[in-house]
Amino acid sequence: xxxxxxxxxxxxxxxxxxxxxxxxxxxxxxxxxxxxxxxxxxxxxxxxxxxxxxxxxxxxxxxxxxxxxxxxxxxxxxxxxxxxxxxxxxxxxxxxxxxxxxxxxxxxxxxxxxxxxxxxxxxxxxxxxxxxxxxxxxxxxxxxxxxxxxxxxxxxxxxxxxxxx
Amino acid sequence: xxxxxxxxxxxxxxxxxxxxxxxxxxxxxxxxxxxxxxxxxxxxxxxxxxxxxxxxxxxxxxxxxxxxxxxxxxxxxxxxxxxxxxxxxxxxxxxxxxxx
Numbered sequence: 676x677x678x679x680x681x682x683x684x685x686x687x688x689x690x691x692x693x694x695x696x697x698x699x700x701x702x703x704x705x706x707x708x709x710x711x712x713x714x715x716x717x718x719x720x721x722x723x724x725x726x727x728x729x730x731x732x733x734x735x736x737x738x739x740x741x742x743x744x745x746x747x748x749x750x751x752x753x754x755x756x757x758x759x760x761x762x763x764x765x766x767x768x769x770x771x772x773x774x775x776x777x778x779x780x781x782x783x784x785x786x787x788x789x790x791x792x793x794x795x796x797x798x799x800x801x802x803x804x805x806x807x808x809x810x811x812x813x814x815x816x817x818x819x820x821x822x823x824x825x826x827x828x829x830x831x832x833x834x835x836x837x838x839x840x
Numbered sequence: 841x842x843x844x845x846x847x848x849x850x851x852x853x854x855x856x857x858x859x860x861x862x863x864x865x866x867x868x869x870x871x872x873x874x875x876x877x878x879x880x881x882x883x884x885x886x887x888x889x890x891x892x893x894x895x896x897x898x899x900x901x902x903x904x905x906x907x908x909x910x911x912x913x914x915x916x917x918x919x920x921x922x923x924x925x926x927x928x929x930x931x932x933x934x935x936x937x938x939x940x
């Protein structure tokens with residue numbers, strides 16, 4: 676049962692990314708990507724990480740993708756033309772992707788059999804996650820908040836600039 | 841039960857698809873989305889190894905990756921908007937100022 680669920684979610688997320696690649700409209704690409712990230716949130720849930728799954732759906736499929744939609748809305752209004760593709764680049768990228776896939780599979784082939792099983796049956800340890808986040812990883816957490824503030828001020832000052840017209 | 845190896849293979853597939861999308865697509869926003877796909881596949885790999893080694897540290901690292909991805913998306917999209925204001929285009933073929 677869990678295996679069927681995993682296969683459905685995995686094909687949804689991989690198919691979403693493929694749909695993002697083949698669709699010519701940017702808005703369609705974003706919607707395909709939201710589908711892929713939401714399905715990936717389900718996959719995270721199967722790995723005994725329900726809190727990370729919730730964060731994935733809220734922050735990734737929600738907040739970050741809405742940011743993309745906003746920017747596409749502002750850009751598409753004037754830059755209406757579609758995305759032209761070059762055939763040679765596509766073939767080259769496919770060859771590179773297949774080579775990279777084979778290489779990565781070769782790199783992990785020895786650890787693949789001994790990795791055990793996963794399922795949604797195990798108990799989720801969100802309390803342990805919280806205490807780890809606020810005890811062992813307290814300093815990285817604070818540094819991350821500084822990073823967020825820096826990114827916010829940077830984004831505001833960049834977006835507020837006037838163009839040369 | 842699902843073999844944990846399946847999750848690692850899914851993460852490899854997503855990463856490769858992200859790399860392919862980065863090279864195939866020609867406009868900055870979609871290339872940026874491809875980077876997000878690669879970050880997500882890295883998250884999946886972290887969670888897979890956290891599960892197979894029965895430790896929670898991998899999940900904590902996923903939080904940091906998500907935070908950095910959010911910051912990167914905010915700044916990157918602001919840069920894309922500035923580029924669009926200056927060049928009136930976000931096709932990466934039009935951005936050849938540094939080509940000799």
